[in-house]
Amino acid sequence: MACSGGADSLALAAAAAWHHRRTTGPLADARVGAVVVDHHLHPDSVEVSGRAVRQLKDLGLGPVRIYPAHVDPESPHGPEAAARTGRYQAFRKAMGELGASRILLAHTRDDQAEQVLLGLARGSGTRSLAGIPASRGPFHRPLLQLSRGETEAICQYEGLDWWSDPANADPKYLRSRIRTEVMPLLQERLGESIRDALARTAQIAAADAEYLEAEAKEIFPTLLEDPDETGTLRLKLNPLRALAPAIRRRIIALAVVAAGGANPSFERLSAAETLVTGSRSAGPIQMEGEVSLHRGARGSTEYGKLVVVAPPLA
Structure with missing residues (x-):
C-alpha cells in the first residue's frame, strides 16, 4: 500500500494490517508492506516520511520503504500533475523491486467529490465526471466509500499521529481551492449531502463510461485496416x-x-x-x-x- 503519512493513508494502513492479521488460507502467507513516497516538496518531508515509516512498522506492515518521487518543475501540466506523475513512477519502481502485485491507495469519498468538481470545471466529459476509479490495473482504492472524517476517527482510535499537508490548503492549487473554498460554500448553500451526491454522480458516470468504452473497443477493429x-x-x-x-x-x-x-x-x-x-x-x-x-x-x-x-x- 501507499502511505503519505496523512490520515487517509494511515487509516488504510491500519485497516490493511487488521485484515492481514485475520487472514487464513492461501493468502495467509502474503506480505502486506508499504511504500512511503517523498516528493521533497516540503522542508519537513524527511521527518514526515520517517514518522510514517515508524508507525507503519508498529502496525506490523513489512517491508516498509521510502521512495523518492521526481517532480519536474518545468512540467507544462502544472505542479499537481507533475507530482502525480512522479508518485506513480515511484509506485511502479517499488512494485518491481519489492515484488508487489498491487498497491492500495487511500482516496476517500471526499476526494471523489472533489474530483467530480474538477471534471466539471475542466469540461472534460463523462470519463472525467466518473472520477477516481475504484481499481485500475494494479491500483486499488478500498476507501472510496469512507469520508475524510471517518479516516481521522480510525487514526484516533488506533493512536496514529497523522500529518496534514499544508499544500492541501494552498489556494494556488485548483484542487485545494475546491477543497477549502468551493466545497464549503456548496455545503452551506446546498446542504451537507452534496459530497455524497457528487460521489454518487461519479459512480453513475463511471458505469456509463465503461459501457461506452467497451462498445468502442469492440467496434474499433471492425473499422480498421x-x-x-x-x-x-x-x-x-x-x-x-x-x-x-x-x-x-x-x-x-x-x-x-x-x-x-x-x-x-x-x-x-x-x-x-x-x-x-x-x-x-x-x-x-x-x-x-x-x-x-x-x-x-x-x-x-x-x-x-x-x-x-x-x-x-x-
Missing part, C-alpha cells in the same frame, strides 16, 4: 460516420493512441471528428504525440478512409 510498415492506421469513414458521436469520438481516440500518440484532448478530438462528419477541409489535424489525421483524397487508395499517421520512426 491493417497498419502499414510506418504504423499508419486507416479507418473506414462511412461506418465510422454512422456511429453515435459518443462511440465515434472514443474510436478516434483509440486510433490515436494505437498509432503511438497520447490520449487526445476534447478540443483536438472535436477537430478530428469534423474530418469524419463532413468538414470541407481534409486535414491534416495535429494531435498530441506527433500523430496527425487526415481524410483520404478523392482518387487515391486512401479515399473513404480516416488516415491516422503515426509519429516518424527515430
